[in-house]
Amino acid sequence: MTDPSPLSGRQPRAVRSALAVLEEVVAAGPGVTAKEISAALKLPQATTYRLLNLLVGEEYLVRLPDLRGFALGRRAARLALPVVTQPPAAARAVVEHLRGLVRWGVHLASFRGGTLTLVDPDPDHPPTESAVLARYPHASALGRLLLADQADWRALARDLRPLTAHTVTGTTELGDRLALVRDADLARQCGELTADKGCLAVPIRDPATGALVAGLALCGPAARVAEPNDELVRLLREHAERLVPLLA
Structure with a gap:
């Protein structure tokens, strides 16, 4: 051809x-x-x-x-592949502690270089590959943390592909979802990346600059993620706060 x-x-x-x-x-x-x-x-x-x-x-x-x-x-x-560095032992211990308190998967991601990279995925609950998360940030809770932090999120979400029947692909609706992420400092997706799973994610920011450096996510059944989950969100925020001095 x-x-x-x-x-x-x-x-x-x-x-x-x-x-x-x-x-x-x-x-x-x-x-x-x-x-x-x-x-x-x-x-x-x-x-x-x-x-x-x-x-x-x-x-x-x-x-x-x-x-x-x-x-x-x-x-x-974005022309270079991000260098995946293992978090310090103290940070991994915080993530492991949260895993011991919940039955859901717990994943830690880095946003260094403006790219989503899993740096401590839960070995007992294998997540979607980093490459897929980075390519389709609109469909994951961690990806929405990154998009919500951008002046123009469309520059990073160029392919709003429907990965499941529930994936939000409309720019207006996605923009509204990202506004909610910014207001609540909490991202949520229910069956948008894979039909049977969902995630909650909170940001980890540099306390001096406010820059987004990492994200902590809980992943479980999509129907359960759709619930308020106040206790799980509280645990997620508490452990993210403990990670701030270790990752910022």
Whole structure:
């Protein structure tokens, strides 16, 4: 089958040049100027400025506040796979303690780099794979914590695919659900990721900056998750609070 829109003669060179500019910003570090990039790559200054403007527009680069240089942007962080680091022993002990109090699965996720990654999944209640959670954040409680924290959640939830008959895929309804997450500091999904399971999740934030760094989730039968679950939510919040100084 032929490519319906093959690259023209100049396009491969332009793609290579744009990637070279990204690599140069990584190598030189934040604050590298257009003139320095142009000299290092031996590119015409007009070409360099055009590529920089394109990469800034697509959020792979950002202009520094003093307008003298450039740094990697939000989308550039998504080009690399997140490094999964095991939480410290004290944090794992807190998670294990919660597992001993409930019959549901207990999972700890990291949001470092703006990506959802499971760092302490419950071995007795295997969760959905991190790659699926990261790709379809609209369908999971942990993913909704991340989306609710974004200025524009649509930039992370690009594929609102229905994973079950209960998955919320409408942008208006999902936006309303995320507003509730922000108001309550609690995310809930009932049978949206897998039909028979649901989850409750609460955020773990850096106390100094308020930045979202992790999330703690309880996963169990979808019908049970739909209930108020005041006692389970209380336990979830208490243990998330204990994790703050260990993970922030």
